Amino acid sequence: MNVLLGVSGSVAAYRAADLARELMRSGHTVRTCLTDSAQKFVTPALFEALTSEPCLIDAFEEPERGRMAHIDWAKWADVLVIAPATANTIAKLAYGVADDMLSTVAVASSAPLVVAPAMNPAMYGSESNQAALKILATKAVSIVEPIDGDVACGDHGQGKLATIAEIAKAVEVVLTRKQSLKGKRVLITSGPTQEPIDDVRFLTNKSSGKMGAAIARAALLMGAEVVVIAGPSSAAYPLSANVVRVRTAEEMLTQALHFAPTADLIIGAAAVADYRPEVKVAGKLRRKEATMSLQLVANPDVIAEVAKKNRSKKIIGFAAEPSTDLSEAQAKLARKGLHAIAVNDVSNHTIGFDSEENELQLIFASGETSQSGHQSKLGCALWLLESVSD
Template identity: 45%
Template sequence: MLKGKRILLGVSGGIAVYKASALTSKLVQAGAEVRVIMTDSAREFVTPLTFQALSRNPVYTDTFDEKDPQNIAHIDLADWADLILIAPATANILGKMANGIADDMLSTTLLATEAPVYVAPAMNVHMYAHPAVKKNMQTLEAWGYRFIEPGDGYLACGYVGKGRLEEPETIVEVLAGEVAKDRWLTGKKVLITAGPTQEKIDPVRYFTNPSSGKMGFALATAAAHLGAEVTLIAGPVSLETPAGVNRVDVVSAEDMFREVDLRFNEHDIIIKSAAVADYRPKLTYEDKMKKQPGNYRLEMERTTDILQTIGQKKTHQFLLGFAAETVDAIEYGKKKMKKKNLDAIVVNNVKEDGAGFGHDTNTATYIDRQLQEHPLPKMPKTQLADEIFRLMKHDITGDVH
């Protein structure tokens, strides 16, 4: 799938640079034409000559070293590339990319390109978990950068955990899969709900749930990558809007129902991944309730069941629901499919390790139109989103790939 593809490999400085040399060889073997940019720090680990020998092309290290007077090197490379891969991507280069810093050959080229950029991070486990690094990755992901998650294992610093550069073979497989995508959602309109809702009690109190919206935002990103026109209706979450996605912010279950109902007829696929409140206070107060002696009883009323309402009136739409459960998840998911007239459902047990609200990973089962179960093991929610669309494609088009 990579035959003839022009790949610009950006190598930043970490011990994982030695893997980047093996990655260069694997990309060339897969038929790609590879050119390499190295940062000064990367050159402390492996010499440019290594990458020159493996790529069979000159290696770029200095913005001001213009090898061809007819071209500005970083602009020429930015325009030349079909895709750019940063591997390893250190915390430092992630910070530069997320903040528009262009102080070397690699960061300058990244600002100048319009090619898709894939990022394979590698760093110490605590660095990877640092709020600044996480924020930078969220920003880049919202801009359309695509991440190849690091693996878990023994790190060069002696720690064991997440931060090890993904294996070269896996990175090549990911890139080949991305290149092979047929953008089957081109011309389709996809509506996705994400996050929690907040049901007001008074000006300072409300009922809600711990949904982060990460799964819905990952689905919106994946749909946009597949060519869809995406509308994302989001409850109160602190996530960046994915690139190319139209975002509508709401607060309450009623707000979300109104926005979904307004747009329902014009969309081809509706994915309801939001964790919408089933109940809201029957009475709300304009002023803050004062503390009273003894207990307080609050009467609740049902909110509109968005999924069941649109399931009853759907015509041509493909309707995918989610079910977050704690017991008998599969059995409940199948009952929910039938009751709410869904075409498919994604079910998960939020008690499982690394699954459910707030996590970057999830474990789930996709149940298709024929009620067949497709277990999806624990994986990043970004990857799970790709798997869900792969299974949806089979349901919608009959294509098994």
Template identity: 40%
Template structure:
């Protein structure tokens, strides 16, 4: 799966840099074209000539050492790459990447590239578990960077624990599996809705719900990582757009209705995970309402049922809905699956601990129109999104094994 792939290997300054030489050899043997970028610290452990001999390509060590005056070196390398692998990824380089710091050839290239970036951390066990490092890795993960987790064992510092650079053979295998996964939904047009909607009463008041959009954004991120062309219609949330995803921001249920229907005909996989308001105020005001004595009654009217309409208009699309329930979860889920002409539904019991709105985990039940049923126990929303996208891809291909 790596044959012909153009891989930039970033080597930063840790003792595990010596493993990067073997990794370079393994990547070349797999058929990849490898260019190596070394930090100044990495050169204290391994000489650039080692990587030049193994890769049969020039090794980059200095942003200002422009080998070809017709090109800007770090931009050219960033554009050349099909993927970038940072191994070892030290705490220092991870921190720089999170902070947007570009002070050498490696970090400027990392900021300039649009290729997927894989990081294989290697550091002391206490450094790896430090809150700052964990925070930085979480931020990069949210931005779409991929991590190849370090192994556990004896470290150069004398400690035993997590922090050892994963073995070159394993790293190559992970990259091959990732490339294989990218074929799963390659070119498939995916439409996903996420977040809440807001239905205003006046300029300073509105009705909404606690949805944070985390589930929908996780679905978009996973679909994109499998090669899909993802359009994300999002209500107002405070989340970063997943890498490679086209995002359309909306506020009200009516705005979401129009955007979804506009993109629905060209979509092949549609996942409606947004928590859309069922009602909106019948009357809204352009000026702020002033307090008056006594009670105030807001008359509400129904919003359009987006999922119902998608089910009625469905032609070639594989349509997945979400249901947030607090009682008779499976029964209500089955009713919604049938009444809205869905291909599958994901049901969340939001009364369960660790499930529902505002948390990073979920507990769900997966049902299909063909009678398939799977329980997804407590897991992160990213892991759940991965399971849902893989199930959808399998169903769309007719693989029911």
């Protein structure tokens, strides 16, 4: 595999040479990017000699004339590992600052990122550094935490670069994950649906689409090809997913039935409206009486219909439950003929709808259950896909 090793300006930069060797011993090809500050500690010549590959610093350096190296290298990399990562580089990664070769490649690359911080304990624990690390964690960056110990300036605390073995192991975990859904197609329904009452009003629900977007991102990180059938929401779906926009439950069903036969794994994360107005009024309904009734008719059950027509497929549903009682979810799993159902406790306001975090309980048709624990939606999504893939 192709590993792009980024080295930033920490005293621990010299240890990146050992990491490069260790990664090569595992059979990887290693190219290096140094920041300007890293060059105060180590040289490109060291890494070029060790890896027999070029080492770049400046985004305007072009080993092949006329080719943009930052784009070529971003596409070349199967994984990006930044070790040691300074507080400055971590903050840049969190916000997408791209002012040198390393940070520009990081923004341009869709490869998974492993970050191993190294710095003075006060810098590591600072509010700004912790906030930046939190942002990286929500982007599924794998953070190899620094160790407690004596740091170069004489202070003691958490800040020493993790061991080379730990960093190399994190790279292997990320690379293995990247292979786990390689060649597979994952179909995801996501977000709410909107059921029109008239030309300006509709019935909908609180789904933000964030869980579906997280599942799409996780599936891509695991090497899958991804189709998302997305109801209206402002959720940010990954650019490399094929996102098909729909509005109503009926539109969602049409698209789901279209894509399901070519999918290997189907995840129904959308909150599809159970009912829709029987009649959609043209124009705008006017205020008249003190009360008015809206006649509703049942919508198709998207995931159940997909399951009925695709019996051999592995299909995972979602259930938003207002309590910890699982009996409804268990009945839903059996009634719809699903492989498993992921249950969200929507009575817990720290998780679920519109939150950045979630906690899932997975119930399999076999009766087995497992819990994700409270984590980012992306963390839950990776856990879910790992739990249901073979």
